[in-house]
Amino acid sequence: MTIEEQLLASVRDRRGVDAADRLCEACVAVLDIDAAAISLVFDGANIGTLGASAEDARMYDEEQFVYGEGPCLDAVAQQAPVRVVDLADTSETRWPVYGPAMLAHRIRGIYAMPVVVAGQFVGALDVFMAQPQRLPPDQLAGMAVAAELAQIPLLDLLDEDMQAAASDPDSDAWAELTALTRSEVSQATGMVMAQLNIEPPAALARLRAHAYATGRRATEVARDIIDRRLRLERH
Incomplete structure (x- = not known):
């Protein structure tokens, strides 16, 4: 099978987060890379990791949220x-902390x-390599295909709000994606607000x-706050 056929096969008959994870795993298998993740970006911030090839890829993506810079945001x-x-x-020198x-x-x-979903730039497919590497044209084409296929799990998550999202760029459908991402961070943020x-x-x-x-990781810190193992103090 071609690269495109293998990537398409990875999401066939799968939905949502499962499809996103399988797509990232397929990217590692067929694109000669070490890790892959699908980032969600809203209002200039990395709000969540929709899919990842493994836990290390999820960490690489989440650190873009922690540092506020990185490839998905750019x-x-x-x-x-x-x-x-x-x-x-x-x-x-483009990412002085994330780099x-x-x-x-x-x-x-x-x-x-x-x-891109319904004309909106909603995230990015990030691939990571342990060695410096210029991806050849066929692998770059494969990345482009994978980024298009990443629409599938996002469309699953938008579901009934898709018509609104397609017709109105300011639709609440995009904001509702935040409910699916880094929920621990949102809960912990509320606790810190109340405490301080x-x-x-x-x-x-x-x-x-x-x-x-x-x-x-921000989610690890958030879990400690939620479980009351950590309390942030005023400075």
Whole structure:
């Protein structure tokens, strides 16, 4: 089978998050990469990981949320693919925090392809490589196909709101995707708001700052807050 046929087979008869995970796994198998994830982006922030090839890929994606920078955010903001052949290249400075974090995870090459649904740039397919690598044309074409196929699980999640999403770019259908993503972070943010008597943006910033300072995932910090193993203090 061709690359396109193998990617299509990975999502056939699958739905939602399961289809997203299987698509990412297929990307690793057929595109000669080390990890893949599908990011969701809303209002300029990485709000969730729709699918991932494995837990390491999910972590690479979530760190874009923690640091507020990375390939998925650039791909959506620029409405174009993003390519970094080698993060270790001294001239590569676009992600001053996320870049070194990926190098610490021994990831040097990153590509991101925007995911578009109903004319809206809603996320990106991110692929990660341990070695510097320029993907040849057939693999880039495969990435483009995978990014198109990523619409399938997103359409499943939008479901009845799809007509509204297609007809109105400002539809609440897009905002409702946030309910499917990083629910622990949302709950923990509410607890920090109540504990410290601060506004939502400040509470979220405090949670993300703690994750960054301690080198942990935001969802891990959120679970500790929810389970009352951690209480963030005023500075």
